Amino acid sequence: MESITPTGEDEILLGVNNATKSVAIACKRVVKSASEASADTRSATQDAEREAYLLLMGVLEFENLVARNARPETEKHSKMVADAAEALYRGVMHLNQLAFEVLDTGGNEEMNAELQRSQLQVSERINMVVKATQMVHEDLSDDHTEGGEGVAPVIQSETEAKGLSVTGKKAQRGLAFIFELGKRIAEHISKLPEVHAESSMERILEKALERENLISLFIDLSRKFGRSRQVKDEQQRILEGASRTRGAGTALMAAQKSVISNPGSAEVQKSFQETAAAFAEEVVGLLKTILSVKAARGKNRRDLDIWDEEIEMGKNITFDGKNVKAATLNQLVIRLTDPKTSDHNFVKAFISTFQSFASADELFTKLVSRYNVPRRKFREMDAAEWKKMWVVPTQVKVYNVFKNWIDTRFTDFNYGLVKRLNDFMDNSLRKDGHSRYADRLRVQIKKNIDALQQNAGSHMLRELPGGLSANDYLLDLPTEELANQLTIMEHDIYCKIQPVELLNLAWSSSKLKHRAPNVLNMIDRFNVISGWVTTVLLNTSGLKARAKMYNKLIQLGQACFEMNNYNTLMAVIAGLNCAAVNRLKFTKEEASSKVKATFEDLKAKMSSDASYKSIREILHASEPPTLPYLGVFLTDLTFVEEGNPDKVGGLINFKKRILVYNVLSEIQSYQAERFSLSVDEKAQACLDHIVAVDNDQLYKMSLQREGRNVQKGDLVQ
Numbered sequence: 001m002e003s004i005t006p007t008g009e010d011e012i013l014l015g016v017n018n019a020t021k022s023v024a025i026a027c028k029r030v031v032k033s034a035s036e037a038s039a040d041t042r043s044a045t046q047d048a049e050r051e052a053y054l055l056l057m058g059v060l061e062f063e064n065l066v067a068r069n070a071r072p073e074t075e076k077h078s079k080m081v082a083d084a085a086e087a088l089y090r091g092v093m094h095l096n097q098l099a100f101e102v103l104d105t106g107g108n109e110e111m112n113a114e115l116q117r118s119q120l121q122v123s124e125r126i127n128m129v130v131k132a133t134q135m136v137h138e139d140l141s142d143d144h145t146e147g148g149e150g151v152a153p154v155i156q157s158e159t160e161a162k163g164l165s166v167t168g169k170k171a172q173r174g175l176a177f178i179f180e181l182g183k184r185i186a187e188h189i190s191k192l193p194e195v196h197a198e199s200s201m202e203r204i205l206e207k208a209l210e211r212e213n214l215i216s217l218f219i220d221l222s223r224k225f226g227r228s229r230q231v232k233d234e235q236q237r238i239l240e241g242a243s244r245t246r247g248a249g250t251a252l253m254a255a256q257k258s259v260i261s262n263p264g265s266a267e268v269q270k271s272f273q274e275t276a277a278a279f280a281e282e283v284v285g286l287l288k289t290i291l292s293v294k295a296a297r298g299k300n301r302r303d304l305d306i307w308d309e310e311i312e313m314g315k316n317i318t319f320d321g322k323n324v325k326a327a328t329l330n331q332l333v334i335r336l337t338d339p340k341t342s343d344h345n346f347v348k349a350f351i352s353t354f355q356s357f358a359s360a361d362e363l364f365t366k367l368v369s370r371y372n373v374p375r376r377k378f379r380e381m382d383a384a385e386w387k388k389m390w391v392v393p394t395q396v397k398v399y400n401v402f403k404n405w406i407d408t409r410f411t412d413f414n415y416g417l418v419k420r421l422n423d424f425m426d427n428s429l430r431k432d433g434h435s436r437y438a439d440r441l442r443v444q445i446k447k448n449i450d451a452l453q454q455n456a457g458s459h460m461l462r463e464l465p466g467g468l469s470a471n472d473y474l475l476d477l478p479t480e481e482l483a484n485q486l487t488i489m490e491h492d493i494y495c496k497i498q499p500v501e502l503l504n505l506a507w508s509s510s511k512l513k514h515r516a517p518n519v520l521n522m523i524d525r526f527n528v529i530s531g532w533v534t535t536v537l538l539n540t541s542g543l544k545a546r547a548k549m550y551n552k553l554i555q556l557g558q559a560c561f562e563m564n565n566y567n568t569l570m571a572v573i574a575g576l577n578c579a580a581v582n583r584l585k586f587t588k589e590e591a592s593s594k595v596k597a598t599f600e601d602l603k604a605k606m607s608s609d610a611s612y613k614s615i616r617e618i619l620h621a622s623e624p625p626t627l628p629y630l631g632v633f634l635t636d637l638t639f640v641e642e643g644n645p646d647k648v649g650g651l652i653n654f655k656k657r658i659l660v661y662n663v664l665s666e667i668q669s670y671q672a673e674r675f676s677l678s679v680d681e682k683a684q685a686c687l688d689h690i691v692a693v694d695n696d697q698l699y700k701m702s703l704q705r706e707g708r709n710v711q712k713g714d715l716v717q
């Protein structure tokens with residue numbers, strides 16, 4: 001396409017005026033032929049739409065070119081040209097619609113008057129285009145210099161329009177036109193039964209030709225958009241979708257001709273309906289692909305429709321033996337719901353860890369997309385085989401994932417997600433003949449909601465009975481009973497810990513701490529109990545009484561050990577092994593030798609040496625129920641998180657998630673069986689109110705009990 005120099009403003013203006021003149025002539029022809037009920041009306045409307053579209057595309061290209069070196073005022077007027085051209089296009093479409101109504105109904109005085117008014121509006125908008133273009137012409141006249149960059153004339157033909165590059169604002173508006181074409185094609189398809197039932201053969205063929213013209217333009221523009229993408233994968237997906245749509249359109253035309261040739265054949269009619277449905281699905285699929293590509297902008301594949309991402313070994317998924325090593329989110333969900341794959345460990349690991357790389361809403365959306373198996377992906381199969389081999393098995397697999405998710409992680413479902421789940425059950429499962437699955441999910445949901453409501457207030461602070469001292473009541477309990485009550489409280493907190501609390505080291509991150517309330521509660525309780533142990537010992541005046549308390553607290557640790565409560569045991573050891581207690585030489589000398597030996601044995605068993613080797617051996621040998629020391633698992637998770645990247649080659653590092661899941665599954669194994677112990681409500685209230693002073697104050701208290709260089713005889717006995 002030749003360009004002209006900036007001194008040729010008259011030629012630029014002439015190009016715009018010629019294009020607008022073509023629109024005006026075509027619109028006059030539309031009004032004339034519709035008013036006369038001429039058979040030329042339909043071709044006239046097609047010509048008018050084409051001329052208006054070519055003007056729109058040309059003006060947008062013109063706007064894009066002149067904006068490169070223009071002043072702000074010129075850009076403003078250039079945008080006015082584009083806006084006016086868009087308004088003109090909408091006016092032409094409205095005029096065409098009225099023309100069809102006049103033609104189909106025979107028209108009357110009122111309708112003909114409306115048609116004339118619409119033509120007047122079109123004329124006004126044509127004048128707006130000319131006026132706005134004149135403003136740009138005047139701006140350029142002020143700015144022109146010799147040797148400036150050439151400006152291309154307005155496009156005059158459909159061939160030139162197909163050669164345009166889809167860039168800048170034109171790309172955005174071009175997409176709107178593509179979707180408008182898709183909508184109009186869909187309307188054509190939806191009216192096919194009506195057209196075949198009520199129209200003559202001539203009218204049917206006329207409609208088919210009109211549809212073919214729309215399809216051709218739709219395909220050409222979609223391909224043009226595809227070729228404009230920088231990423232090869234995006235290009236390929238759009239071009240492949242366009243080819244499938246073109247093939248489906250050709251098949252539809254052939255099927256329609258068969259219906260016309262065999263009007264009484266039910267079999268031919270059924271085949272035609274299936275072909276029409278397949279074509280409509282291809283159109284929708286192509287539009288969805290264009291949308292997903294536009295949304296992704298070449299950055300990643302998260303927004304890509306799950307059915308549009310083909311498996312590419314080494315590119316979007318990698319394996320370590322038979323196990324997934326790394327993959328995109330789509331490939332992980334595909335494997336999760338693959339009816340031909342059965343990997344229970346993968347499903348459990350995914351459900352437990354997915355919130356480290358995706359949100360619950362994102363997973364829900366992917367699962368629903370996976371549930372809706374598109375016909376376009378399985379054209380080689382007949383409809384019955386497609387449903388048998390892919391639709392039903394995939395839908396059942398998706399249901400099973402939802403069932404597993406609800407069973408094990410219902411806390412992931414907030415109000416909005418539960419609402420989406422109910423909509424999915426009613427509008428997908430039931431409509432597709434899976435009512436029994438919908439009923440089962442509904443029962444699961446109700447059961448989980450009831451359980452959450454029942455436990456809603458279980459974490460609330462209990463009030464102390466009037467006049468009751470928490471320390472006095474607890475320390476008066478038999479050692480074994482105090483161990484029981486501590487175990488009840490701590491195991492209750494431990495059993496509330498959810499996998500999401502342990503992902504991404506949430507408990508140690510200022511930004512993610514809100515996700516780990518129960519882990520933080522467990523850590524806080526550990527610190528409170530260890531501090532309380534130190535506090536009650538140092539609050540005990542008199543050497544002998546303090547030594548007796550020291551014995552009692554060690555016996556409390558031993559009682560915890562014997563009932564497999566290793567978390568409270570570690571808190572007791574921490575409380576008795578702190579600097580404020582270690583320096584109490586005379587208190588420990590006064591304590592029972594047997595008890596002191598017990599303490600040394602407990603410390604050896606709970607040692608952190610060799611990555612808690614002793615603790616792990618004891619833990620694995622213990623019969624349930626068991627309350628493990630949570631710190632072991634938090635340390636393991638820290639090593640896994642810090643020693644493995646979240647992504648490998650741009651893919652989600654699922655091997656890392658397997659390592660995380662191995663830790664989570666062990667944590668969960670100790671949540672399965674609860675301790676069968678009697679609850680002492682007073683003791684539980686007292687445990688809510690135990691206090692510990694800070695380390696500095698504890699050390700000062702320690703110095704008061706046994707000062708530096710003090711002799712045993714100087715101490716209060």
